[in-house]
Amino acid sequence: MTSNLAPSAATPVRELIEAFHRLPGIGPKSAQRLTYHLIRMPREEAEALARAVLAVKDRIVLCSECLNITEAPVCSICSAPGRDHSRICVVEEPLDVLALERTRAYGGLYHVLHGVISPVNGIGPDDLRIRELLERLRGDRVQEVIVATNPNLEGEATAMYLQRLIAPLGVKVTRLARGLPSGADLEYSDDTTLAHALQARSEFAGTPAPSGTTDAPSERPGGPSPGARP
Secondary structure (H helix, E strand, O other), X not given: OOOOOOOOOOHHHHHHHHHHHOOOOOOHHHHHHHXXXXXXXXXXXXXXXXXXXXXXXXXXXXXXXXXXXXXXXXXXXXXXXXXXXXXXXXXXXXXXXXXXXXXXXXXXXXXXXXXXXXXXXXXXXXXXXXXXXXXXXXXXXXXXXXXXXXXXXXXXHHHHHHHHHXXXXXXXXXXXXXXXXOOOOHHHOOHHHHHHHHHOXXXXXXXXXXXXXXXXXXXXXXXXXXXXXX
């Protein structure tokens, strides 16, 4: 079947355009520009790009502690001796860890959920890494959980759900300050705003969780495990 993106292009060109177009944030025009840029690129640069893509797929795994992406069984943050193990900052995606680390305002650990509760997209608590977070809180070492999900509808719903689960454990739950614009993504926020949001965080007084999200997450039957490729 001929693609509408580049119906007259040679098959390898058309297939590459389609592959780029499947990536998030890449529209038809951007996919075409990237493809023709690669065609003009020196062969050694194209081969280096291909090797980098394969290396990511072959060597990147999930940290067995925080579920961030890493090349080792335990990521460099979790294994760093100077990190504060009494605080865990819960984020949606690995890109959020990068954004918060750039601020140099936080010295604790992280926990990556790999998504948010979104009933409209069919994503519930069992689809996130919430069970692993609760397991990390069973000891008495963690004193504070900073919920750093994005300040949008799904992020707020996820934050409220987490607060309802964590508060009975006797662990302090805080939320990033409202210096972040409503609906914003952490990965796109500037370092100064993020640093202020961390420093001015407040204790999270939860409200009732959205309908259908009141039960604790159950054992997940499948999906990537810590130490397995995401």
